[in-house]
Amino acid sequence: xxxxxxxxxxxxxxxxxxxxxxxxxxxxxxxxxxxxxxxxxxxxxxxxxxxxxxxxxxxxxxxxxxxxxxxxxxxxxxxxxxxxxxxxxxxxxxxxxxxxxxxx
Numbered sequence: 001x002x003x004x005x006x007x008x009x010x011x012x013x014x015x016x017x018x019x020x021x022x023x024x025x026x027x028x029x030x031x032x033x034x035x036x037x038x039x040x041x042x043x044x045x046x047x048x049x050x051x052x053x054x055x056x057x058x059x060x061x062x063x064x065x066x067x068x069x070x071x072x073x074x075x076x077x078x079x080x081x082x083x084x085x086x087x088x089x090x091x092x093x094x095x096x097x098x099x100x101x102x103x104x
Contacts, residue, residue, distance in 0.1 A: 021049060023060075031056055038064065041089045047074060048090065061086055 021033045033049035036059060040046075045064040051057070062074035063082075077083045 020052065023049070033060070037093075039086070039089055039093055041086050046077075046086050046090075047072060061090070 019035070021035065022030050023033060024030050032052045034052055036048040036050035038045050038047055047062050047064050048059055049062065050059045061077065061083075063077055065073045065075045067073060077086060
């Protein structure tokens with residue numbers, strides 16, 4: 001798939017301190033996200049974007065293919081194999097965070 005530059009709005013809503021990232025879906029609908037985390041899998045970084053719009057329940061994951069100025073260049077994950085590696089790494093990361101919270 002082709003790489004995609006995604007627009008990053010620089011306005012701030014009162015309830016969000018982070019930069020709001022606006023992505024457009026295949027139907028032309030805009031959805032707002034914040035960067036939840038960046039994880040590294042096999043020396044490749046991936047952005048975990050968390051929705052701030054009520055109609056979306058799940059976050060999305062994009063490969064980070066560098067930067068263009070001060071903006072991340074986000075790309076779709078190309079293969080099911082790559083997707084599964086990233087999801088497995090993210091789930092392991094979340095399990096470790098949960099374990100740390102339980103120990104406190």
